[in-house]
Amino acid sequence: MKTYAYGFPRIGKQREFKKLVEGYWSKRVSEEELFSGIGEIERKREKTYRKYVDAFPEGEMTLYDPMLDTAITFGVYKVGSLNDYFELCRGKRALEMTKWFNTNYHYLVPDFEERVPNFSIEKPIWDRHEKAKKNVYLIGPFTFLKLSKGLKREFFEGALKELTGLYIEYMNSKNFLSVHLDDPALVLELSKEDWKLIEEVYQVFSYAKCSVNLFTYYDSVDRLELLFNLPVDGIGIDLVHDRGENLKQLEKIDREGKILYAGIVDGRNVWRVNPFKIRSFVEKLGENIVLTNAAPLFHLPVSIESSSLPDELKAKISFAEERLKELNLTANIEERESEVKEWIKGLTLPFGRNEEVRKRVSLLKEDDFERKPSYEERVKVQKEVLKLPLFPTTTIGSFPQTEEIRRIRLLYRKGLLSKEDYETFIRGEISKAIQIQEDLGLDVLVHGEFERTDMVEFFAEKLEGIATTGNGWVISYGTRCYRPPIIYGDVSRRAPMTIKEVSFAQSLTEKPVKGMLTGPVTIISWSYVREDIPIREVAYQIALALKDEIEDYEKTGIKVVQIDEPAIRERAPIKKRLWNEYFEWAIKSFRLCHSSVKPETQIHTHMCYSEFSEIMDYILDMDFDVISIEASRSKGDIIKAFEEVNFNRQIGLGVWDIHSPYIPSVDEMREIVDRALRVIPKENFWINPDCGLKTRRWEEVIPALRNLVTLARNLRSN
Template structure:
């Protein structure tokens, strides 16, 4: 039996995130298009070379992307929505991804059950595909030069999956297939002309809930023994790749008699081995066995893989002329590049961990080990297998179960999942005095270069923890002042101390490990560095109470306590493989439960427990859905049910399709749910209304993933559309998501428009909004005008100012503030926001400067 190896895709950002930084420079007009392409091509070609040098027989190429591979296929097929058609080239491509002034971006949602996001194609009856494959063909030509014609295997996103992932209005799947299939045929002709002899066509939708509906189109698309399919070429073999779950049985049975030459199955999720054993494997075809997990950072388990290889070979041996390819279960884009720079993981609490980790580079080596086992036998890879067994033995020896954690889990009862009273009874006790349509933000505020530099200095030991905390407190003061100035009703501290909403909490818990350079792409240029769960989880001390107390000391308005929920921490980490995900979620829930109790003790009356990843963790098979949702809901409730009636529990969810889990979202029993909506045309609100959702809802008023500042009028229309579906008493006003990735000027402008839009909806007379603006100016001038002599640089003036407000601050600091405010007041420098950042940890200074500076900014 012939045995070789293959890959289905590779990480895109570069070992040191070279593409990320190039993209962000390009968006800021710091580099040219040619310079961007140079960086992208360098990263892509280095990826190919690494795979070739590692011995991979069939290198999957063409999945590399400047933003998102689904967006790439919208671009290749010429299916940009009408609002983008006045643009072309890269301008059109990035406009679809990020939006431009007056043109909203495409919707964004999760790629199956992963933490990667794709841009949702928008199609309709008028959609008219037009081939635009030049950039794709250029990439394949470069691959042929680097990889060689005998190893280059272009990857195509299959038409069934592309359409299944699309939103289409006024058109059927059949009608759209008729339109797009000729373009795939054209592409195969072009590839054949380059000497390509095989392509991978990725159809992961054939494993999920839509597989049954899609399977009837397989003969039309790929052919049958009776008739040729549209995607069929006499010179090119088709490898139909599925992943993330067990293949639909009807699809597999069709494959047996189809013209498709090979099928790729994921043997790390679902039970594709049972499918093989039940139906056998057809003669004359090749199996792509996804035995190396493309979504896990753990080294292969020798016993598991040896058994799988043995059973797979038995099935294939029962048929004639079968071939076997050992490959990754999916693209490796879901794991970091390499463990080479993670030596610190072999010391201290994580001693022994590095030996059982495997990132993209290491998985290439594992491919060759498993290929040797499949081709020659276990003895051919004895050294590698023995080393893997030893590494796992060391890991388990150093990480035994923690008795206290296991005992507490065993003691959980049904009462631990229930709030003291139902929502209808506890709601009147919460946040008394809030106006109708209360305004808030989701949690994070912009992470400036100064904040990131401060964090780096702390990590390097260049500053003390006391100094770091003082600077963070200054930023919290500034954040509170800005929100006070805007007139927001429920405030946040802005999370300046947090690198990432999962990593921050993981760092506070025992049982997590952290990489130095373990970045993976989330969407576009955004990368995350998921922590690794390697042991039982314990909260040794409180995690967020200090920052809450600091923030609340600056304001009489309620400040949210900000937590990340147990399911999101789990789904956005690399979980253990030796215990169930449910057990890991419950361990996290108990840690968060203690944090909720401590926040309440600190007088926090609004606690937000974010669960943006609740939906993405749901299994792709409908038959597995209920079990997951049951324990996911229980994990959230275990975290929050300790809260008193008067504590308002908020949650936040975003960028998923929620229709198939609405009852679970209702069952988590949060008092307020702030949910992504800006790119979804109120579809999410209608889904909540359809199930009779009674709790408060905060549909996103604008898309924070776009740098475009939404006009006030646009937000007014959004709010008016909300109020056609929901009573005003049920609506909370907020952006779509946290504001961490935005810049301060666009953040302030957008929040200002959101608040003013809310005021206008509450009172359609524009005079109210105008009077609010005028009062801001008047209040600001009342404070600043006594401090406005001709020469603001006067040392005497600084002394007078210091005495007036009893501020023991250096003259240079006062000069900075006075200069900034004078410029703002006289319109000389309205964009000098960055100079306002060093707000000092002082209630007096907060009141005098942060609040009133914010007010004048929002007016002018």
Template sequence: MTQLSLLHSLSPFSSLSCFSITPPPRFSLPSFSIRAMTSHIVGYPRIGPKRELKFALESFWEGKSSAEELKQVAADLRFSIWKQMAEVGIKYIPSNTFSYYDHVLDTTAMLGAVPPRYGWNGGEIGFDVYFSMARGNASVPAMEMTKWFDTNYHYIVPELGPDVKFSYASHKAVEEYKEAKALGLDTVPVLIGPLSYLLLSKPAKGVDKSFSLLSLVEKIVPIYKEVVAELKAAGATWIQFDEPSLVLDLEALQLQTFTNAYSELESSFSGVNILIETYFADVPIQTYKALTSLKNVAGFGFDLVRGTRTLNFLKSGFPSDKYLFAGVVDGRNIWANDLAASLCILQVLEGIVGKDKVVVSTSCSLLHTAVDLVNETKLDKEIKSWLAFAAQKVVEVNALARALVGQKDQAFFASNATSHASRRSSPRVRNENVQRAVVALKDSDHRRATSVSARLAAQQKKLNLPILPTTTIGSFPQTIGLRKVRREYKAKKITEYDYVNAMKEEISKVVKLQEELGFDVLVHGEPERNDMVEYFGEQLSGFAFTVNGWVQSYGSRCVKPPIIYGDVSRPRAMTVFWSSTAQSMTRRPMKGMLTGPVTILNWSFVRNDQNRHETCYQIALAIRDEVEDLERAGINIIQIDEAALREGLPLRKSEQPFYLEWAVQSFRITNCGVKNTTQIHTHMCYSNFNDIINAIINMDADVITIENSRSDEKLLSVFHEGVKYEAGIGPGVYDIHSPRIPSTEELADRINKMLAVLDNRVLWINPDCGLKTRKYSEVEPALRNMVAAAKLIRTQLASSN
């Protein structure tokens, strides 16, 4: 009987808590001799190698399966993950890194910080409240969602204020530890630390902006103490506190809050080893000193892949009685680790902190990489030899740990060296023409010749749009039938003729629907596209693709990032046929839809053998070719989405200006040569843009659409503060990531809030993101109400004049 079939044979769960489980039988762990190997994994993907969690969640949400069935799938996944790490030989195996939706939301549940609108009256938080916070429901909206630091993972933003009554309301961390313990595993429970939790939060609606969220640390520390006490009572020997906020440029008050919080927590640390884990960048030197001066903490984890200066800090001093969890295996990318180079670093670290004090680890959670390379049976063999997904990275960590204690696997290291040599020498990696084109770029290649005001006047004369023009972001629902047609065409089960006709039929349906609803600027709905990055990558040189290389973006939403392994160019037109076909079906303007170079870069697994900005310029030149072909084909509005511009912003302020310079230049390269009458749109979603608004203005787009609906219009605050924006702007008027359908009145009220700070001559009306993941039963009424709201406000504006 397999481990999964064994689990499925168990009795259903008896508890109604959304996190309780029944553990399967124990399994034996491997034993090793000589000096103990110390290996550690910060965290692991929770979706499953073939998106098992995604399908279980969506089945549960649709009422097709029970809560017990969902819990069983979750238990299966946890078991398989822990078993895999144990069998490889990992010593410090994490628990509580699984989540049904989001680990920050799990922490909100643990602290009982449920906003009042969800009607929670205490007790253990169940699925109803948990998923309402994540997704909203028919009567209340979801909590805000934004990017987790500089990744494409989205977290649910806690809403806090002085009146929040914190309570220990989810025992998930303890239950999962006990679940693993029943298997014979002493895992390391992982908690988001108190400083990072508070810095990731926002003031609740109605709370004065001057309120200090950090003042709540005194209220949440007692709950952390309760959790630690329960974990100790359950037998935990190590507890990991994730404090990624420590890599930021912290203000004095923030750093003092961190020190105070852990000084207060120290009394509860007696009898258990505490690890404070940081990742995604270097820890600033002052923070490093404060961190490593903590007394009752046993170990500190550092990202030695993105943290390029940390080694120097360690050389300048590290506590002799502490463990160093050395993150030398990249948790953010899918390239095989250079084992020889990493071993050299680890040996240097041993000389600094001592032979028994170095723990080999991943640079961050493996949540951000694909799950298992074994499932990629169709990937080019040479390229596959260059890669390592999460399951393979676990093996790399253990191989390095064994090598560090004198048990080096010579064959494994030799194979690794061969794959690196193959990648360096492969002729498929470099294209001299592309390299020369990037070197030849001039300043005039990234700036349109005229001002945005002059362009908008020329565009309005040609397009003749009403005030408050209505449009959508691009994609329309991807139905089961539509996905089936694409699969069958890819598998060569239907002819190209049948495929094209099916796509044309879908485009015609979408065009007619938009005309019937009364939209001013139309889209073709993107039925031919699997993903906004993968679709383009499949048509560009230098890209490779996986079948099961899925990575969680949020909740059940997964993406399959392309792999950029070589120089990028565009062999042929990619979208012109579909956009031209759609434009031929209507007299209204049809947007050409492209993904921008920065987003393609940031949402791909990028080659690590050259600077990222060089690869981005290559992609920009390829997209420029497409833009110019669309213009020649008569497409007068072209949207170049840069949804991930903010996402790639370095976490340290000193590194941000250079990134923004090349990212903005890359966008401008794509459209610098079009006519004044060609209107360039861009779209951004789910990030805090206020601190980079000047860079966004500098992109010089004619119209920008931007996420705003889940963030209580906080984006609009920059316009309250006097930022002048002369181009068109469409702050999303409703949240497409929730199944909730907003009323016309609600949308009209939101538009009026926007008009309080934006001129009606620049405001566009649109959803906050593409409609791909929604159903037509949700989309049609929401869009109908949106257009009705725009027309209502137009009438009001006309009567007031």
């Protein structure tokens, strides 16, 4: 039985990719050194592939994002230098960023600006396909256009025909032997018109001089038989996250000799598989089967070897390299039976059960998910207590994590700095941040989160039932990476998690300081979540821990609490027919966090880089008082979502893209606000950045925040 794998992480075991690209940005790495280093990372990835599997795609590497690379290759953007390239990633011309399907990977969104596309084949600054000949990775033309923006429906058909023709020209001119066509948009809920168009336009692949294999993942394909009728050599499908729908269709399809790339090891979660069970399952699928992963492996850390996890947990999980091993074990099970038995011996050992937590969840009643009084009543109380001006200003939570802060935190983690000295340092940073905010004139302050490495990892370290990996890095976007924790057991709060730092910050100012928490859906979404109990129970366990924290905030005089849920849209199922079930538990978990707070406690939430127009009713049902969302990269396009609903809450639209070092002027920020005020009453409007400021430098933060405050003052005086 043959094996195939794709999407192996580009980050590197020691984050080599991040260090290399960011070294170029800071002028410590030359252009030649950058290209050489990227090539070396690619060689290491290919060496790992070859160790375990029979085949894999070439040309998967990127300098930032494959969607941008595709846009440049086919002439959507003309790029004459590396600086031009990175300007589209993080400069003044930076493209909008959003989540890749329902994952935490962000891609750059090609924007056709409502014009008819004019495609062409361009020679890129860095040709990732220059040495790739055998089996080349390409994002499929349907996925590329479907995930772009600004392309009107009446132009979509013509654009797809033109672009697909260029794909054939490109593939044939390069003399590729085979092409891996990544087309995950085929798992979306597509219209009859979409399927008819795919069926018609993809006939062009019959003109390819090389073999073409079409890969889908993250969910089932609603018209799987149509894909097997296309003139391609193989179809890759997800048999892990398809809820059995792909399998049900396969039973009725005559594959006509086409290869089935059976995605049978999970590319999105870490729980170790049993090769005996997989092999038994696969053998029922028939002949001409190739074993592969059920989603790209870049959603996983590189290898379990470099993680600092307890042995009991290591025996239950796999990262990217271990997934390759599982494919190898499954394909060669006859001669490696003893190794397989050793591989699975830890799967049934109990780990992380807490009966008290389970009982608390089982006793929840519907009243526990309802906040009283209504928003209309409590907003009057909050205005009287907080006494905020029109257009109140705030930030999203974090302030710059300087090299000194990271150095001190590392010393403390290694035991080279006492707890007392560490806490004294953190209090000093909080004091500086409060003074800066006071001097700037912000209205609702934050403590800066200097003690936090990551908004999910920080809480994972303080909660029972969740483990952190130490070195399990995964890319979120570009070079930005994070370490997803592993929710392995029942979750509970050992002790107050954030009270000490936030209450200290509040003692330094008369202005309100926000208590900062990460919500249950985001903790789940940016972690690897257990699969042995319903996910709603995991969410309610986390929500109860956060509920206890909020009650402690109120006891210490904190009057504003922000529960960040940037992942709530991202986590929504790809199939919209499953949305009601998902949002029912997602919203209830958020409401459970704050249902018992006092009327005067103002509850904020934050969401970023997602498409909101289709979920506005769900969002309102979360019953927050204030929401802050991204609007800078989309140039305020999010406002369209508010034109069709009665949005009777307060909102802060991000007027500054913090993912770029560019400092926007007052006038540039004003453009977003003026557009928003056509729809949102000024009494409900807050002024804030679009996300936390952890990755920025103070030299960028202070002038940008000064402009932000100036904007608010100008608006008040109008």
